[in-house]
Amino acid sequence: MEWDNIDFERKIWHIPKTKNGKAQNIPLTDEAMEILQARKFTSESKWxxxxxxxxxxxxxxxxxxxKIICKKASIKNFRIHDLRRTFGSCMSDAGASQRTISTALNHMNSNSTMHYTIACMELVRQYMSKATRIIRECAENYNIYNTI
Structure with a gap:
């Protein structure tokens, strides 16, 4: 990753060629921009x-x-790639669509995104409760609730 790949004005990281062979533009968060600006200020490297x-x-x-970070933090069985899955899951929990998550993770196939998004049990419970309320309201409105 070179400094030339960072567009500080548009807050974009341009990756000329990714694993799937295509270029990708990644929007950068305010937090990422703060870190990059601090590094750029002290950097003399093109990297x-x-x-x-x-x-x-x-x-x-x-x-x-x-591996050194995980050892010092006493974290076992956590690969660096697990961060992508965690990030995808957090985006899903925040309400992002599968398409948005797929774009963020640069997936060519939406099935890959499904593998990456692991739903939070509490969030699943909340949506199940919402769905149950809707079904109950519909049943009550059509007067079929007591016949079940």
């Missing part, structure tokens, strides 16, 4: 995440750092 120990000069395989 957003420079690395002195990497041949490429930038962080390209974060798994080693992730």
């Amino acid at each position: 957003v995440l420079p690395s002195a120990s990497s041949e490429s000069g930038h962080l390209s395989h974060p798994n080693t750092a992730w």
Whole structure:
């Protein structure tokens, strides 16, 4: 990720080529922009995440750092890729449509998005309660509630 890929005015991260071979523009949140602006202010590198120990000069395989973070935090069986699933689930819980989540995660197939979104039990319960209320109101309105 190079600084040239960050559009600070439009708050966009442009990825020229993703895993699926297509370019992607990712909208950046205010929180992400604050972090990027702070890093840019102190950076002398063309890379957003420079690395002195990497041949490429930038962080390209974060798994080693992730393992160290998890070990220090006593977190087991949590892969860096699980963050995508968690983020997709949080977007779903916040009310985002499957299409919006699919776009954010750059999925070509909506089935992939379904795999990533794990519903929060309390949210499922809330929607089930809403659906139950609607069914009950309909049944009461059509006078069939007491015949069931």
